[in-house]
Amino acid sequence: MPTEEIRVRGTVQGVGFRPTVYRLAKACGLYGDVCNDGQGVLIRVSGSEEALTEFVARLQTECPPLAKINQLTRIPYKGEFKFDNFVISSSVNNAIKTEIVPDAATCPQCQREIFDPFSRFYRYPFTNCTHCGPRLSIIRAIPYDRCNTSMSAFVICPECAKEYHDVENRRFHAQPVACHVCGPSAWLERADGKLVTASMFSMLDDVDAVCTLLQKGEIVAIKGLGGIHLACDATQETVVQKLRQRKKRYHKPFALMARDIEIIEQYCTVNAKEKELLTSSAAPIVLLQAIGKKLVAPSVASGQNTLGFMLPYTPLHHLILRRMNRPIVLTSGNLADEPQCIDNDEAKEKLRAIADYFLFHNREIINRADDSVARVISDKIQIIRRARGYAPAPISLPIGFHNVPQILAMGSELKNTFCLLREEEAILSQNLGDLENAAAFNAYQETLNLYLNLFEHKPEVIAIDKHPEYLSSKLGKELADTNKIPIHQIQHHHAHIAACMAENGIPLDSPPVLGIALDGLGYGDDSTLWGGEFLLADYRKFQRLATFKPVAMIGGEQAIYQPWRNTYAQLIAANLWNDCRKHYADLEIVKFLK
Known part of the structure; x- marks a missing residue:
């Protein structure tokens, strides 16, 4: 044979x-x-x-x-x-090429178990198996063994150990495996410090009580998989407005979560590709056309024709929403411009003026992971924010990248991600936020060190943004100097065009393409701030063919955060402001600028 x-x-x-x-x-x-x-x-x-x-x-x-x-x-x-x-057989005793799987949404088998009264996982909010559950959010070091995760605090019970060692069980070597007997637990607290008693609610347990609180119009901070969220009933305008005022987030749309597709379809149209994306193991927020028989509260996404919906992606969320027949707001639990809270004590300190209640648990979140955001355009999935469910899964690179050195790319200042390049693949971090915030910059450095260790990545080259004041660029220079590693400064818009080329599978040695980057600011080769660039570019170099006429920005960098400043500056520079006021006085932007 x-x-x-x-x-x-x-x-x-x-x-x-x-x-x-x-x-x-x-x-x-x-x-x-x-x-x-x-x-x-x-x-x-x-x-x-x-x-x-x-x-x-x-x-x-x-x-x-x-x-x-x-x-x-x-x-x-x-x-x-x-x-x-x-x-x-046992693993061969050599260096294992580590691939940490992203956190994954609850699989159908685990969903059935948490709602099965005859299962030992009935109503257990941390049920998982090798097909689903926490990964990146709980890992401290390699190898990916329980002792190197936040599950090390929980001693596995005999029943769970039996499944863990059973090769024919889907929990074979599932490192976060746990149950009511041996695993993490969840509990409810009031923000004012008063006791929560069972007589206050009609509830099965503290997790079920959250549903009652949301239905009554309360704001609840919920510790989930990669961070803490703020939740409220998305159909009650009064509580949505209250959340906006307390969080000082006055305009940006809120993300929504619904128990199932059927509820989402009451508020949005959902095509087959969008349904596939919603129910995938990544379970991102999906932007959907807000066309349905029912409406959410006007303040959820004022002035928008889309809503960002996601489905429950942990047993905790499934159990909370079991009795909820309408969507909830589920937005990051943070103060304005700060990273999402991941620690119980931190949340109590920072969110007590926003939330009425806290649903906490005692499984430590090691690595913050925001919810990913995606949409379907022309039947193709477009990732808008790559985080939970996608990071740190590697992205295969086009033909020609097999001989490139190991590269560490530090990323930019706002909405930062960094990237490790190795063996024809790019490993992107989760979205790490705006580095000018001290907490975000600290998290950036911690996550960078973790990735370098997890993936045993030894950079031979460091790539930084050409902007000399970006914190990521300054850190890259420090790393390069300390470790005597060559450093390359990359023009911001050239990086965007190269990323688009890679995304579309263009081989490394292909002829140049015409790239149009309408991205706003990027530090240029002439030490001025560029924007609106037309570049003839390949992966290695570019030629600037055309650009928009430079215009002084009112307020400097503040124009990044308040685009109306740039609009006004452009109108003034083009001598069009008086014409706009005369002929387009009814436009919202003109009324605002007056």
Whole structure:
């Protein structure tokens, strides 16, 4: 009988891939073993040609939900073969190429268990398995073992340990596995410090009580997966306005969460691709056309024709919304311009003037991860904010990047993400916010150190934005000087165009493209601030073909945050302001500028 060595590369470690290989090999009547090694997963297997063909085909079609096969190769096995069964072998003792899987939305099996009165996971808000649950948000170091996560504080009980060690169980080697007996717990507190008693609510437990509070028009801070959110009933205008006033977030649209697709469809139109995105393991906020039979409160997204909806992505959220027949606002729990709170004590200090109640739990959030934002345009998914559910999954790069050095790209100042480049892939961090905020900059540095360790990344080159005052650029220079690493300054708009090229699969050595970057400010080669650039560019260099006429910005950098300043400056520079006032006096912007 033929004997093969099958090599699988991709996201295949820590996602239940080996148990799947084991199950399929047994079903196909094969002998051999499977193990993790430095390149991914290695399978040595023997059986009939037909059985091997069936095995490989099923391996690709029955891949675990969080796994991703980038490459599968088959060669004849030349070594000694002593197997009379199929087994899972220990990892080969060499450096494992680490791929940390993003936090994943609750899988259908776990959803069924938390609502099944006969399951030991009934109403347990931290139920998970290898198909779902926390990953990046709880990890401190590699390897991805329980002892290196915030789950190390919880001693696994015999029942959970039994499932953890059972190769045929979907919780085999699921590091965050836990239950009512041995895992984290959630509890409700009042913001005023008074006691919460069961007699105050009609409730099954503290998590269920949150639903009652939301229905009564209260604002509740909820500690979730990657941070703390502020929640209220999205159909009650009074409480939405109250949340806006307390949070001092007067105009920016609020994100929404609904129990299921059917509720979302009462407020928005949802096509097949959008439904697929909403129900994916990433479970992002999806921007949808606000066309439905029902309306949310006007202050949720004033003046917008879209609403940002997401579905529950943790058991905690599923349990809260079980009785909620309308959407809720679920927005980041933070003060204006600050990062989302992730710590209980921090939340009590900063959010007590905003929230009426707190739903806390005692599983520490190690890495902050905002909700991702996406939309579907022309049947293609466009990621607007890449964070929970996507980071830190690697992005495959186009042809030609296989020989590039390991590069650390520090990112910009606002809405920062950094990037690690290695072996034909880019590893983007989650969205880290605006670095001019001290807390955000501290989180940026901590997350950068974590990624460098998690992915065993040793930068050979550091790339920074050309702007000399960006904190990310200054930190990049420090790292380069300290570690004697070459540094490259990148023009901001050239970086945007190169990113678009990579996103569209343009090979490294392709001819230049015409790139139009209408991004606002970018520090230019002539030491002035550029904006509205027309660049003839490839990945390595660019030529500036055209630009808009430079105009002095009223208030300097404040014009970034208040675009009306730039509008007014452009009108004045073009001698059009008097004409605008005369002919377009009814326009909102003209009324505002008067």
